[in-house]
Amino acid sequence: xxxxxxxxxxxxxxxxxxxxxxxxxxxxxxxxxxxxxxxxxxxxxxxxxxxxxxxxxxxxxxxxxxxxxxxxxxxxxxxxxxxxxxxxxxxxxxxxxxxxxxxxxxxxxxxxxxxxxxxxxxxxxxxxxxxxxxxxxxxxxxxxxxxxxxxxxxxxxxxxxxxxxxxxxxxxxxxxxxxxxxxxxxxxxxxxxxxxxxxxxxxxxxxxxxxxxxxxxxxxxxxxxxxxxxxxxxxxxxxxxxxxxxxxxxxxxxxxxxxxxxxxxxxxxxxxxxxxxxxxxxxxxxxxxxxxxxxxxxxxxxxxxxxxxxxxxxxxxxxxxxxxxxxxxxxxxxxxxxxxxxxxxxxxxxxxxxxxxxxxxxxxxxxxxxxxxx
Numbered sequence: 001x002x003x004x005x006x007x008x009x010x011x012x013x014x015x016x017x018x019x020x021x022x023x024x025x026x027x028x029x030x031x032x033x034x035x036x037x038x039x040x041x042x043x044x045x046x047x048x049x050x051x052x053x054x055x056x057x058x059x060x061x062x063x064x065x066x067x068x069x070x071x072x073x074x075x076x077x078x079x080x081x082x083x084x085x086x087x088x089x090x091x092x093x094x095x096x097x098x099x100x101x102x103x104x105x106x107x108x109x110x111x112x113x114x115x116x117x118x119x120x121x122x123x124x125x126x127x128x129x130x131x132x133x134x135x136x137x138x139x140x141x142x143x144x145x146x147x148x149x150x151x152x153x154x155x156x157x158x159x160x161x162x163x164x165x166x167x168x169x170x171x172x173x174x175x176x177x178x179x180x181x182x183x184x185x186x187x188x189x190x191x192x193x194x195x196x197x198x199x200x201x202x203x204x205x206x207x208x209x210x211x212x213x214x215x216x217x218x219x220x221x222x223x224x225x226x227x228x229x230x231x232x233x234x235x236x237x238x239x240x241x242x243x244x245x246x247x248x249x250x251x252x253x254x255x256x257x258x259x260x261x262x263x264x265x266x267x268x269x270x271x272x273x274x275x276x277x278x279x280x281x282x283x284x285x286x287x288x289x290x291x292x293x294x295x296x297x298x299x300x301x302x303x304x305x306x307x308x309x310x311x312x313x314x315x316x317x318x319x320x321x322x323x324x325x326x327x328x329x330x331x332x333x334x335x336x337x338x339x340x341x342x343x344x345x346x347x348x349x350x351x352x353x354x355x356x357x358x359x360x361x362x363x364x365x366x367x368x369x370x371x372x373x374x
Contacts, residue, residue: 011312012313035058153187154188166251170193184251192210194212269293347359
């Protein structure tokens with residue numbers, strides 16, 4: 001079995017596997033071919049891959065020869081057509097949003113796995129690329145906010161007087177939110193956090209932040225740790241509470257998302273206009289619609305002195321460690337579908353079944369099956 005690693009698009013500095021992960025894969029009996037320059041932006045050159053045992057080839061050769069392609073972003077449709085008919089495609093394809101790609105894969109009877117579909121279970125935790133990349137997002141979002149804020153994060157006692165610490169409001173206390181809270185605390189800020197899930201409260205308090213409570217949230221244990229849609233009454237009370245706290249905040253970092261749906265609108269236009277001049281909003285949900293009403297994906301806007309940053313692919317700004325984490329997630333997943341150096345798909349395994357977009361012309365993931373019916 002030959003596994004191919006391709007160079008990602010220009011806006012993507014990560015690579016699916018660094019040389020250390022490739023070496024592990026080869027030790028399992030696989031051959032690996034890497035597109036020339038694939039790891040360059042993650043500071044892994046071709047010689048490092050050769051030293052790990054991989055072949056270095058041109059893109060067309062990798063596509064044509066590989067039994068499995070491991071990537072990060074989705075491949076263009078025309079490149080998928082150049083793969084072997086029975087080759088397996090792995091990536092973070094946004095299968096629930098990218099209906100054109102998903103339907104094409106099914107029509108072409110391709111076998112594809114989309115890593116954002118890995119279930120949020122204890123057993124699958126080591127394969128969860130969303131959680132790994134959320135760690136990067138929360139950390140980088142806080143540094144981005146700190147660089148954009150026109151004042152200090154920590155409290156200072158100086159000869160020129162006292163500087164009060166910055167006040168940070170983190171909306172959504174999942175992996176990204178908790179990392180943002182922890183990073184802001186390390187930088188010396190006073191941190192408040194909001195999440196509809198009561199289970200998040202203990203985690204927020206344990207890392208030194210103050211939890212903002214809004215009673216009456218709907219929770220669903222089957223949601224795999226994600227927030228679920230709320231009642232109109234709760235949503236309004238939530239927005240009012242955020243509006244009240246936002247007026248005192250120097251920084252808001254929003255991370256709230258619902259899988260397969262538009263991000264919930266939590267920071268209204270009136271809230272932005274009520275915030276202090278010099279305040280910063282970093283919206284990590286920008287790509288799925290944004291938690292802030294005025295967010296524009298991949299853009300930074302200034303509204304009455306409030307800077308709104310609609311972050312794009314922030315994980316690509318930490319390419320070395322992000323690639324290392326991504327590769328480890330891949331290896332843990334590949335253990336389930338590689339046996340004795342060959343591809344072995346066991347759809348009795350709930351992780352394999354949930355992560356599979358399609359196989360032999362059939363949608364395997366239940367949410368994908370529902371989507372293509374619409």
